[in-house]
Amino acid sequence: MHGKKDNAVEKKLGEGVVKDLTENIKVNPSRKSLPMLKSDKEMKRGDYDWATSNTGLSVMKWKDKRSVHPLSNFHDPTQTTEVTRKEKDGNEIKVSCPIGLSGYNANMNCVDKFDQLEGVYETDRKSRKWWHRIFWYFIDATMVNASIIHKETKLPKMTLKDFRREITRDLVAPALVASRGKKRSLNSHLQFNKKKPNVPKSVRLESSSHQPGRSTRRCAACSSKKQQICTDWMCSVRKVPLCLGKRKTCFQDYHAS
Template identity: 80%
Template sequence: MMEALGRRVVAVVGGPMRAHDNMLVGERAPVGEERHQLWVTNLCAQQSSLTTGKPYVPGSMEELETFFEINILMGIKPLPSYRDYWSSGADLHDSYVSQLMSKRRFEWFLTNLHLNDNSKMPQRWGTNYDKIYKLRPFLERISHNLQKALNPNDCMAVDESMIKFKGRYSIKQYLPKKPIKRGYKEWVLADKSGYAWKLDIYIGKKDNAVEKKLGERVVKDLTENIKGKDHRVYFDNYFSSPDLLRDLKENKIHACGTVNPSRKSLPKLKSDKEMKRGDYDWATSNTGLSVMKWKDKRSVHLLSNFHDPIQTTEFTRKEKYGNEIKVSCPIALSDYNANMNCVDKFDQLKGVYETDRKSRKLWHKIFWYFIDATVVNAFIIHKEMKWPKTTLKDFIREIARDLVAPALVASRGKKRSLSSHLQFNKKKSNVPKSVRLESSSHQPERSTRRRCAACSSKKQQIRTDWMCSVCKVPLCLGKRKTCFQDYHAS
């Protein structure tokens, strides 16, 4: 099932292509989501060719998958510049990447990669102008597919995520308290496993007017598709308000979060001077909301629509001189601290091997962010399904091998040998399934007499003069032997 996830990642991004690869200006876009991305890329290249007069070779699906594989792989073994992978210097040159695609072809895809038709882009001063028009079809498709791929855990959290960007763009934000202070702001709804179930780019002010109750609107939009399912959603004081929690309760969504004490409609509780460490005060409303104030070194205010403010728990705190004491607190606070880190888990996984592609195109950063998010979500699905255990690095390598399998098989007969891409073991050859089961390029050829990789064992050694021309694995071939067919069938 591992190799299927590689195809699943491509399906989320744009899907496998099945029909014509070369589309001309003026032709209708192919029906279905899966061909849109390659069609727009070739369309952009042709529009550019009509302007500059330079000829171009349209991209194919195999090349597009190889292009994605190279970018994903660059996240695992980064170099200062993408050109270094094709460097003539032995200390920088990467033989694996450089043999998959030429540097010029890689640059062609970087230049012409598009997700929407620029010729139909609304004017900046028009009423239908969209700041992220170039990304809009891609974002809508990938958002739909991420929600369809996995049913979320009953525990979820809403938080901000930042896409690092230091250029000039109207949707760029500055958050001084975040680890990434400058960049694009992303609203994320993630579940307990860290799966980013819904993402939404913040594009700034609308009609140059400050949006009131922005936090409430964001939470309502993100939780639109989980109404009536009794999910528990956690968020911080930027989003929470009595009106929001009341609305979520009416839609059967349990919600809890810290709250700013200056919010409207909140009751007055004990002052800080009247409380010592471990004390707490609370109040409830006739609509089922409860507000709690707990004193640690500082005061913490909580708002919940499903917790009982009377229930408490204990945890350990260290005093000034190192001695430990037991401090009581509302169980709502303990629950909040245990479940608020859903988006942080997603960010942590995404930041390990992210595709940090430098580009002058303003939307590229957002595009590669969503590619990384798709890979991380696929890895979380793999873990949730309890398939064979693997690390994130090996999982990404497996996806990359699956995407590039057609290119590796097609390289048979060229100067570069497939054997340099395969993992060999003295005892038994290890050929990835994505290569072993690819198309009909595998043909028998004569070799030195070696043990058959399919039927030979330590107790009964069976040798053969034949091997696969692609896999370079010895296999029996004869009237009563089906080792060659069996090896490439499963």
């Protein structure tokens, strides 16, 4: 188990997990069934030896300061390249190196680089459902990988931030266009204003004295002998009882006529 040891947070968690998972598959040169390659005494810096299995697995041994034993089912063990090394006196020299090992050295930091890029604009969201975090991680991983591929093309270069913005615009644009077109077709004859209504002072104060007041008598507009309707409101100037409510417009109708 990883994560905590003796109630303390474990450091280098990723490294520990990888080491535990690969404990049983470490490349031991003396392991049974591995071919016998040149001994360290027979090799100088830059020398290498190799052998292949009938399944296409290559076993290599390269002498640097120490012997390195890589395995590969992808690289041709006969192909070599050159790497730069420093001597004790500070001078740099070129030494031969299997191409499989140079490829490993060139890309061994890609995981760290990927984690760095993935964490810059992380789309992580707290959730009670554990799989939500995995889902958002896959989205971020896809974004990072796509941006790396984009840099390898002849298209104009852009930062990861701008690349994510462009992807987001492309994903939401069709939905926005469709929704906006639908709203325009339904409400093309309407004009909405989210601000507070701006009524001129001359209009707002016109007949301002005719304000609703309290009353307990029958409405002068809608009440009759057959159906008597009392109201709680009346015109404060004319002292006329008038209905005022969601479904009653007696007050407005009385002053409009």
